[in-house]
Amino acid sequence: MLCQAVLLLLHCFASLTLGQYDLCKSLVSTDDGAVWEQYACQPKAQSMKDYMRVKVDPPGITCGNPPERFCTLENPYLCSDECDASNSDLAHPPQLMQDRERTGRITYWQTVTWSRYPEPLLANISLAWNKSLELTDDIAITFEYGRPTIMVLDKSMDHGRTWQSYQFYADDCLDAFNMPPKLVRDLLPANITRVICTEQFSRWVGSKNDKNVKFEVRERFAVFAGPRLLNMDSLYTRMESMKGLRDFFTFTNLRLRLLRPALGGTYVQRDNLLKYFYAISNIEVPARCKCNLHASLCLLQEGDLQCQCEHNTTGQDCQRCKKGFKAKSWKAGSYLPTPNGSPNTCAVAGAPMGGGSNCECYGHSNRCSYIDYLNIVTCVSCKHNTRGQNCQHCRLGYFRNASAELDDEGVCIECNCNQMGSVHDRCNGTGFCQCKDGATGPKCDDCFPGYYWKQGCYSNVCDEELLLCQNGGTCSQNQKCICPPEFKGVLCQQSRCEGDKACNTACTPHLLAPLLLCVLLPHLLATLTAH
Numbered sequence: 001m002l003c004q005a006v007l008l009l010l011h012c013f014a015s016l017t018l019g020q021y022d023l024c025k026s027l028v029s030t031d032d033g034a035v036w037e038q039y040a041c042q043p044k045a046q047s048m049k050d051y052m053r054v055k056v057d058p059p060g061i062t063c064g065n066p067p068e069r070f071c072t073l074e075n076p077y078l079c080s081d082e083c084d085a086s087n088s089d090l091a092h093p094p095q096l097m098q099d100r101e102r103t104g105r106i107t108y109w110q111t112v113t114w115s116r117y118p119e120p121l122l123a124n125i126s127l128a129w130n131k132s133l134e135l136t137d138d139i140a141i142t143f144e145y146g147r148p149t150i151m152v153l154d155k156s157m158d159h160g161r162t163w164q165s166y167q168f169y170a171d172d173c174l175d176a177f178n179m180p181p182k183l184v185r186d187l188l189p190a191n192i193t194r195v196i197c198t199e200q201f202s203r204w205v206g207s208k209n210d211k212n213v214k215f216e217v218r219e220r221f222a223v224f225a226g227p228r229l230l231n232m233d234s235l236y237t238r239m240e241s242m243k244g245l246r247d248f249f250t251f252t253n254l255r256l257r258l259l260r261p262a263l264g265g266t267y268v269q270r271d272n273l274l275k276y277f278y279a280i281s282n283i284e285v286p287a288r289c290k291c292n293l294h295a296s297l298c299l300l301q302e303g304d305l306q307c308q309c310e311h312n313t314t315g316q317d318c319q320r321c322k323k324g325f326k327a328k329s330w331k332a333g334s335y336l337p338t339p340n341g342s343p344n345t346c347a348v349a350g351a352p353m354g355g356g357s358n359c360e361c362y363g364h365s366n367r368c369s370y371i372d373y374l375n376i377v378t379c380v381s382c383k384h385n386t387r388g389q390n391c392q393h394c395r396l397g398y399f400r401n402a403s404a405e406l407d408d409e410g411v412c413i414e415c416n417c418n419q420m421g422s423v424h425d426r427c428n429g430t431g432f433c434q435c436k437d438g439a440t441g442p443k444c445d446d447c448f449p450g451y452y453w454k455q456g457c458y459s460n461v462c463d464e465e466l467l468l469c470q471n472g473g474t475c476s477q478n479q480k481c482i483c484p485p486e487f488k489g490v491l492c493q494q495s496r497c498e499g500d501k502a503c504n505t506a507c508t509p510h511l512l513a514p515l516l517l518c519v520l521l522p523h524l525l526a527t528l529t530a531h
Contacts, residue, residue, distance in 0.1 A: 040341025146262025293333025321346035
């Protein structure tokens with residue numbers, strides 16, 4: 001019986017680790033001697049809370065400054081507890097969300113109470129790693145004194161520059177987010193990456209044991225790998241074939257938006273607002289470093305997690321080929337074919353390609369051609385807006401990105417010259433376009449002083465410094481002078497009376513008589529003479 005139990009345990013362990021891709025290479029014997037055989041590989045899963053950087057917003061949302069009393073939903077009128085930032089025994093700073101609580105005493109971060117009701121009690125908790133990670137199990141947030149009635153979990157894949165909603169939580173999803181409530185277990189393989197609103201972690205049940213709010217990862221894995229996750233090969237196959245599935249579990253940052261605290265009922269009791277607040281004792285984020293299947297180890301180096309890259313790759317996420325290994329474009333490793341996958345190793349520069357010719361295209365082409373009469377090998381069909389014998393130059397209309405290496409797909413940046421202000425769509429090596437007269441700026445989309453923009457730059461007709469409108473005229477947008485009725489000309493420099501002797505006698509440019517008088521005066525004199 002004991003042997004059977006041990007065998008069963010070993011079988012289960014083998015099943016759970018099957019296809020985990022924990023080896024990058026292995027020394028194997030061949031007829032030519034021992035050689036390294038390369039495999040797709042990834043680091044082991046671990047708790048990422050030890051590496052996360054926690055930030056809480058807005059300023060002043062953490063309790064204790066000034067000291068404040070609070071009570072709990074279980075004992076709403078026994079408000080004898082105190083939060084005091086100056087007393088280590090009574091303080092509740094943000095770092096207590098990620099401590100190990102080795103003393104056995106529960107520690108937690110806590111906000112101020114909802115004393116400013118009906119103004120919303122809002123708090124954001126941002127978690128950063130400065131590294132791409134992949135979820136391997138449920139995210140679990142442990143709330144003390146009640147879970148929020150409304151909350152959102154967001155994620156970022158670009159280090160917090162942009163955010164997208166990961167999951168919504170509410171005691172009433174329709175009321176809070178205009179979304180029908182849904183359970184992860186009800187999702188199908190085709191919509192497993194759907195963003196849902198769930199009510200199962202938000203309703204008040206009056207029990208101290210219901211503290212956790214989860215983002216369920218295992219149940220999503222189970223859709224492909226089975227309820228006990230024994231068929232991981234099926235999951236990894238889906239990771240490769242289903243668009244967006246791997247990205248769904250990938251992130252660099254997480255954010256909790258706490259929108260309404262636990263109420264302990266259906267409405268807010270305004271006579272006792274000291275029992276409403278947020279308190280978090282722990283945040284668990286089980287994940288692995290994303291190394292694009294090019295590393296089995298991820299270590300803390302100079303304060304940041306760093307993949308220990310294999311397969312001639314480099315970078316924090318093993319996201320590019322090492323120098324000297326750029327004979328073909330970088331590719332992420334593949335889970336397929338299981339169980340060892342495809343490493344997609346970066347090839348050494350100068351390795352034979354396309355008909356036995358050596359060529360170096362910096363990863364922008366995988367085809368070369370030999371030109372007999374010139375006796376040269378040249379790259380064919382350069383991609384990523386490159387050109388040249390080795391795809392080492394940028395196409396016309398693009399310029400070199402000085403911060404990128406030659407093998408980077410973003411090595412060439414579009415000039416984006418303004419068509420109205422530039423001579424053509426080409427630019428120099430620093431991205432500056434050749435401008436038409438009067439135009440300036442890197443993209444020729446601005447004008448020099450003395451010019452105005454109107455689908456291109458034109459010389460000012462008038463301005464406030466050198467080209468002043470005369471005789472009381474006003475300059476309109478540097479394009480024309482708006483003259484008084486008795487003056488005309490580009491700068492209002494000419495009297496309308498010029499050329500009419502009678503008008504000229506009575507209305508010189510120095511007099512501001514109405515134009516009507518200048519017109520009627522000759523007729524008036526003729527009438528008087530006739531009498």
